[in-house]
Amino acid sequence: MITMDLMAIDLAYGLEKLLLIGGIITVSLIVAMYTTYAERKVAAWMQDRRGPNRAGPFGLLQPVADGLKLFFKEEIIPLTSNKTLFVLGPALAMVTAMLTSAVIPWGSSINIFGRDVSLQIADVNIGILYVFGVVSMGVYGIMIGGWSSNNKFSLIAAVRGASQIISYELAMGLSLIALLMMTGSLSLKTIVQQQMEGGWNIIYQPLGFLIFLICVFAECNRTPFDLPEAENELNFGYHQEYSSMKLGLYLFSEYVNMFISSAVVSTLFFGGYDIPFVDEAALSLSLGANTVALLGFGALFAKILFFLFLFIWVRWTIPRFRYDQLMDLGWKKLIPLALANMLITALVILWLNK
């Protein structure tokens, strides 16, 4: 497979991938930008307020204003901090947040000038493992940021955040094993194609989905698991010493993470770019393959937007966990549940194959 790719590399191929990478980065940044806006708007609506409505029509320029404000703020690097790592922290958080998007199939392929262009940057055959690897790297952004600040509170918060992410990664991985036993493939594209034929994975793995979703909330440091940044009871988090756009990058990477996680959840459990109740093959005969591919991208996007809304919705409904409750849920509830789910799935697969 890899040798095939190497042989196929030519100028057009490189250009096509470059354009795709640029496009996906732009889209995820813009979506993340407007998620901050949506967060404030939805929060306001849920509290019977109006939300930002001064900057531009309906306050649509608010994220731009927020970003400009962060850029123009004074940048303070603490005297006793490790300056290299202090700068590296937010950069790493942002980079790892963006990296995951490479293996997500954003749509089936479209045909431009006789070339089939796949709407996926890299169809790696270990797609999910890659996602897990990159997500684990995200811990370094938090750890380095908290440690290099040379501030006790930042360090404690960073340790807190890191142990939370590592704990929930276990349950996340275990819940996915059940799914992978069903699909038999680690490639995200194959998983999507299987769902197009055999129905969405949520139908077969409702418990696995629930565990995975809870873990995703914990991985993204979102309420009810946003202890790393509990400003009112735990004195803010690992980014306590950060100011200006470096703080902005940390906060922004959280939103990029949300976007990518929503994409991963939609891909794994909700059919990815599958348009529900529609036979894509039949539709592409009447509408053309390109239109159907774009419609599929739209379907994926709608699913992602729903999950983004869910993130926000949960944040403004549920209070925060206490730290021991958080660990209790992760280790004593989710991991045994995920193991049980895995065993049951394995038994059912064996029984059906008999």
Added chain:
Amino acid sequence: MASLTNRAKVLEQKPMSFMERLYLPAIFKGMAITFAHMFKKKATINYPEEKRPFSPVFRGLHVLNRDEEGRENCTACGLCAVACPAEAITMEGAERKTSEEHLYREEKYAAKYEINMLRCIFCGLCEEACPKDAIYMSETFAPSNFTRKGFIYSKDELLIPNPVTDKEKFEIAKGLREAQLKNK
């Protein structure tokens, strides 16, 4: 121990049932509540564009009144200053000259009339004390200012526009006043 009011409720502390310990039903219930709130009436008023109507008894900035011929009502009797609990009003009286009969209604008038809006507590006692209907409180409030001096309002700021020489502005001010009275 016997309770004093017989209204005391015994706290029930049963262990939670399985469904309760799952927390998910409670979470969904909470999420339904927040979702329903998205479509409810917003409590916020878009301030500069929309304004909340004042209560008919609202006591705002003071206005010094004139009669129909544009003569000032105030006779500098000092009753408002005496009535003022915050001692915000100061004035100096002067005698009207024969050439000034079109300016002041009675023989004595206020040469200087100042209200310190930082001291004023907007209680309305000045309005009640005035025997000449010379001072009343409008439905606007004092705008912000950068200096303390800016809050000491003199006659220039307090007087209602002259109905003879500055009819237009007087009509506006009076219109506002009448709309206020109508509300009352």
